[in-house]
Amino acid sequence: LSCLALIVGIYLILQALEAAVVRRRPETATLRALGVSPQAIRRAWQGEALIMGVIGTLCGLLLGWILAQVTVRAIAQTVNALYYSNTAKAAAWNWSEAFFAGTLGILASAVAGWLPAKEAFETPPAQMLQRGARSDGIRLLMKPWLGGVLIALAAIAHLSPAWRASDGTSLPLAGYAAAFLWVAGAGILSGALFPLVAYLARLLGERFPGLYYAASQLRHATGRHRLATAGLVVAVAMAGGMSVLVGSFETTVTRWLDNVMKADLFIACQGTGNASSRNRLQAETWQAIQQDPAVEHSEISQFYPITLEGRPTILAGVDLLASERSLDPIWLVPPPESLLADVKEEWGVMSEPFAYRFNKEVGDLIDVPTPYGARTVKLAGIFADYGNEFGSVVVSREKLSQWFRDDRAARMAIQLRPGADLSAVQARWMQSYPGIVVTNNRQLRAEAIRIFRQTFAVTHGLKWIGVFVALSGLSLALTSMLMERERELMTLRALGLGQRGIGRATAWESLGLATVGLIVGLLLSVMLGHLIVYVINRQAFGWTLLFDLPLRNFATLAVGVLAVSALVGYLTGSRLSRA
16 A cells, blocks of 8 residues: 555656756757756756655654554554453554665656656757647556556466465465556556547537537647646555455454354453463362353363464364354355264364464374373364464364363354343443453454554555656646746637636546546555455465445545546636646
């Protein structure tokens, strides 16, 4: 997401420098006439882009550090709940990360400044001095065959496997490459829609001079039109793709919680926030609760953090034969019934992240370390788990207690008898056993969803920042193009179109650009969402998510972009028409 936002920033720098090239053409032509070499002018423009990059990067690093303080507080609760205990409440400054981000930002600015510098270097002085002379802008965006090649390469890259480090860490480098190739290719191919939009605008605009004029501009769209649209395509795709990811994740987690939280009450020892906690319920405590008259069924669970093949994971123990009464996992590969009936063989099931991270399949044998020697476990099934990315192996609780010689419990899942007062039982147990925490299913599920939404709140803010930057680039592009049409604007005013009429014409042109950007951006966001859910997320975490299209978010994004684009176009056109 950060790198996609950086691409939007590159488009913004391109548009800013192109606008500067148009505005300062007389200066550049004067320098050329005074004998300054084209190479020196090119170096001056590239130097200006580099200075912009340095200043913007330094400001970005400072702003990023400030925003990180807020982010850490928002995400710390999720980390504590799902992974490991962490007392960090502020983000420390990391010089290696700052150097990497800063270098990336400066290099991106230098690359963005190269194309406008090339235009200033190649444009003859006579054309620069000519008032109203137009430039096609970046010609690279006017080559649809290049966009097709990039899309084809992206299709190949997204089928490639992840890169695996020696420690088992998986990085979806090919997936990232596919995302960038898709973004670049879609930005170039978006220009192919301009003739269609111009044709529709001409059909509707025969009685509206402003719309008819906007259609004439879109019909012969220049590189500046395409550059503004490409920036908007990336921003919309970034926002839509992250909405697909968050929506898919929320749908999946909600369904997962509905399956694994079927019990009425959950009991744990105070201070138990995750699987790595050493706090446990004593045997006499959970046995006394089991014998309570209000209890119809109970399930005891144990968790131990272990190291397997040099990598951390979780070893859990539950009552596998009776788990469907309170805990009903989402089976990807269910264990065979014949093996379930065999109480002598030491078997277990693994989570999907464990299978992907350790490259294990059903039927494989693993040696599980215990304080009293390793135990060989046969893996008999795979279940979906979104609680940790390290993966987990689940065996029979009775066997796990024997292996570790520990009969304490990490948690209990309680199913009450019909007619039992849940609140009364909860209050009575917490009074009778001061060291435990009793949570009802509804509260626990609501808390899990709240923590989940809090974690992803950061992504929503970041994606809207990208959209705002792209709309700023749209304003810059319109300003640059209208400055080139100075004589046209004078003619339109002389023909009686007026300041408001020119503003409406520019608003229609801006809406045309935004429409193309939205159509291509939303289609690209679906492709990116599919890539993130089924390739990048799968290769990075080993999780299979349920794909979900957030149509309401898409509609909000479309209405917001179109409304702001029309407003930006109207204000830009009416302001320049007064000059």
